Amino acid sequence: MPEMKKTYRVAFVKEFGKPLVVEEVPMPEPKDREVLIKIYGAGICHTDVHIWKGDWALGGLPPRLPFIISHELVGEIIAKGDKVPDDVKVGQKVLVYAWGWTKDDEWVIKGLGHLNDHPLHLGVTTEGGLREYFLVPDYRFLVDVEGLDDLPAVAPLGCAGLTTYRATKKVLPFLGVDDYVVVVGLGGLGAYQIQWLKALAPYINIVGVDVKDEAIDFVTRIVKLDATVNAAKVDPIKTIMEITRGKGAKVVIDLVANAKTIGTYLNVSSKTGVYLLVGMMGVEATIGPLVPFIASEKSILSTVVGTLQEQIEVVKAAKRGMVNYKAVITKRLKLEEATEALEALEKGKVVGRQVVVL
Structure with a gap:
C-alpha cells in the first residue's frame, strides 16, 4: 500500500489557457462516507480542454479558479471514513465514477443519476483528480477494478469508454x-x-x-x-x-x-x-x-457520459476482454507535463488517449 504522506502534489488551473501550476497541498483525512485514494492514472479529455480554456466560463464552469481538472480517475484506496462499509477495503484498486450527485432525486430513482439536478461531476462542477491523491466524496461512486492490469490505462474507461x-x-x-x-x-x-x-x-x-x-x-x-x-x-x-x-x-x-x-x-x-x-x-x-x-x-x-450501472458494466466488459483499453492509450505523461497534454489535444495532435501517470 502507498505510504501516507502529509502533503501531496496537485496541478491547478489558475488562469484560463495558461500552464497548469503544480503545488503541494495538505493531505486530507476521509470522514463519514469519504474514501481517500492514491491516483495511479488521470485521463485527459476534450472536456478538460474546454474547462482549461474557459470555453464554458459564461455557463458557470468551472465554478471558480483555481480549479482542478480530470474526471477519468483510477487508483488505490488508502484510507476511508467511519461510515464506509467493510467490503470497501484499504488496498482495493478502484475506478472513480465521475458523474455522481450530492442529493438523490427523481433521476436517481429512474437509474439516470448522471442527469441529476444536483450534479457532482468531477473536474467539471467540482474539483477533479489531476493530483496524486483524491478524496472521493462517497464510496458508492467507486467501481472495483481488481483483475485489470495496467491501471493507468483503465482511467479513460470512466469517460471515453x-x-x-x-x-x-x-x-x-x-x-x-x-x-x-x-x-x-x-x-x-x-x-x-x-x-x-x-x-x-x-x-x-x-x-x-x-x-x-x-x-x-x-x-x-x-x-x-x-x-x-x-x-x-x-x-x-x-x-x-x-x-x-x-x-x-x-x-x-x-x-x-x-x-x-x-x-x-x-x-x-x-x-x-x-x-x-x-x-x-x-x-x-x-x-x-x-x-x-x-x-x-x-x-x-x-447521449452524455453514462449511468453508474453502465460504468459497472464497462468494467465487467473490460475484465472479460471485450474492449482493448490498453491499445487506446498513446501517450503517458508526468503531472508536470499535463499542460502539454492539453495543448496537444487542443491543437488536434492527439490520435488516441493521453493519461497522466502518478
Whole structure:
C-alpha cells in the first residue's frame, strides 16, 4: 500500500489557457462516507480542454479558479471514513465514477443519476483528480477494478469508454442484421466506440469516417472496420451511399457533432435512420429541409457520459476482454507535463488517449 504522506502534489488551473501550476497541498483525512485514494492514472479529455480554456466560463464552469481538472480517475484506496462499509477495503484498486450527485432525486430513482439536478461531476462542477491523491466524496461512486492490469490505462474507461458504451446501448434497439452504422470521428473515442459496436452488435456493418489518415490507421490497428472514409479526400456523402448500396446508414454516431458534421452526415441517414449526437465540438447546427427529414421518419438522439450501472458494466466488459483499453492509450505523461497534454489535444495532435501517470 502507498505510504501516507502529509502533503501531496496537485496541478491547478489558475488562469484560463495558461500552464497548469503544480503545488503541494495538505493531505486530507476521509470522514463519514469519504474514501481517500492514491491516483495511479488521470485521463485527459476534450472536456478538460474546454474547462482549461474557459470555453464554458459564461455557463458557470468551472465554478471558480483555481480549479482542478480530470474526471477519468483510477487508483488505490488508502484510507476511508467511519461510515464506509467493510467490503470497501484499504488496498482495493478502484475506478472513480465521475458523474455522481450530492442529493438523490427523481433521476436517481429512474437509474439516470448522471442527469441529476444536483450534479457532482468531477473536474467539471467540482474539483477533479489531476493530483496524486483524491478524496472521493462517497464510496458508492467507486467501481472495483481488481483483475485489470495496467491501471493507468483503465482511467479513460470512466469517460471515453463509458460514453461510447452508452452510445452503443442507445442505438442497439434500432439495428438489424446487415444494417450499416457510420461512426464520425475516429481516434481515441472512435476506438472505444467501434470496439463496443463489434462486441455488442457483431451482425452489423461499420463505416469509420475521419479527416486524418493517422486516425483511421490508428483505429484499424485496434479493431477491424468494414469500410473507412477519409472525408478530406473524397466526397463522404457519395462514398457512404455507394458503400451502403444506396440505402444509407441505419445509425450515424457523431463523435464530433459540430455544424459541419451534422450538416453532412444527416444526408447519409436512411429512412427511419437514427442520428446520435455524442461529441460536443459545436455550438449550434441546422438539420436542413424539414419535409424530407420528417417524411423519412428520421430521428435525432443525444447521449452524455453514462449511468453508474453502465460504468459497472464497462468494467465487467473490460475484465472479460471485450474492449482493448490498453491499445487506446498513446501517450503517458508526468503531472508536470499535463499542460502539454492539453495543448496537444487542443491543437488536434492527439490520435488516441493521453493519461497522466502518478
